[in-house]
Amino acid sequence: MSATIRDVAKLAGVSVSTVSRVINNASNVNDKTRQNVMDAIKKLNFKPNRIAQSLGSGSFNAIGVVSTRSLQQAFHNPYFSLMIQAIGEVSEEKNYDIILNNALNEEKEIEKCLSMIESKIVQGLILLSSRMNDRLIEKLYQSNIPFVVVGRVVDERLANEVYSVDTDNLNDCKEAVSYLIKLGHKRIGCIHAPLKYVVSVDRLEGYIAAHKESGLPVDYSIIENGQYTINDAYQAAINILKSPTPPTAIFATDDIKAIGAYKAIKELNLKIPDDISLVGHNNYEYSTIMSPELTTIDVPIEQLGKVSAKVLFNLIEGRKTQQRTLLKTKFIIRQSCKAINENSLEPV
Structure with a gap:
């Protein structure tokens, strides 16, 4: 059976409260008593x-990680588990724990975050994404707690004040x-994520910008929300592929949506890339x-997690750190795309 704090107090000949003060490194304990307690502990x-220690010190060595989605929504996507794993590695090195904050809606999320801050459960927070109209970022900024946003902060005033890591x-x-357009594709469908998130809007804007730069019209009838x-995503792909004039390529703004597209393409007896080209993210x-x-598109997710954690710990420890960090991605060409014959609109 494991020893308790009472066992330590009895062996050292002191009170439980004295043992607690020694554990929490309080100054009001003389050297001889402190040594007796340490010997008994050993x-x-x-x-x-750790929680008992926090009660004595008034704070807990933990950081909060805010998924900005419900638990079900977050863990349908590997991004979130990969990010938490990377943040956890840095946190373990610092001897900090992670407390995951997820909520069904933004109002509940704000309430839970502010409660953690007020009760000193966390020393800082990492937000795994940002919203277009993000009230949580505003509330955290007002609270003066160290926090880092993984993503772009839309509010210009806050963007110059908030620490962020992004691609x-x-x-x-x-x-x-643009790669699909260079292959000859002129009708390119898009499956995107909910547009209340900045990352979703930015990725859709990239799709639109490629069309505009190439002088191609954007057909919004073959753009679908893949949730x-x-x-x-499968249903979104079905809708796109069954349109009166279906596309010859689809851009999915994450690989989860690409899997849904694979399923839909196979169900409709089409082949990748012979009948349709596909790009993920x-x-x-x-x-x-x-x-x-x-x-x-290769996103350095592990690096995103580790850099955001390092920035947060720099803030917690009062060290100077870069306010906005932009990490590089890499476009990886594999076998899911094919050039198209401009005259016949058939892949070549």
Whole structure:
């Protein structure tokens, strides 16, 4: 049976409160008593409870990670688990715990975050994405707690004050769609995520920018919201492919949506890339085991997580740190795209 704080107090000949003060490194304990307590802790192999320590010190060595989505929505996408894993590695090095904050809506999310701040459960927060009209960022800024946003902050006033880590979502999507256009595709469908998130808007804007730069019209009838799940993306792809004038290519703004598109394309007895080309985003592991392998944009998700955590700990520890960090992505060409014959509109 593990030793308790009472066992330590009894062996050291002191009160439980004195043991607690020693554990929390309080100054009002004389050296001899402190040493007696430390010797008893060592002899009994006593492991102080982190939460109990926090009650004595008034704070807890933890950071909050805010998914900005419900738990179900977040964990349909590998991005969130990969980010939490990367943040966790940095946190463990700092001897900090992670507390995950997820909520069904923004109002509840704000309430839970402010409660954690007021009760000193967390020393800082990382937001895994940003919204177009993000009241949480405004509230956190007003609270003066250290926090980092993974994503772009839309509010110009806050963008100059808030620390953020991101990739250039607009331009990397523009590059991917431009690649399809160079292959001869003039009708390119798009499956995007909900547009209340900045990343979703930026990726869709990249798709639109590629069309405008190439002088191609944007046909909004072949742009669909793929929501959060593979099944939602599948239905979006079905809608696009069954349009009166279906596209010869589809751009999916994340690889989850590309999987839904694969399913729809197969169900309609079409082949990738012979009948339709497909490009994804994020380069999840399964993009290389899909058949054919998916052309996609490689996002350094692990680096996003680790850099955002390092920036947060710099803020917590009062060290100077870069306010806005932009990480590079890489466009990876695999086997899911094919050039199209401009005259016959058939892949070549």
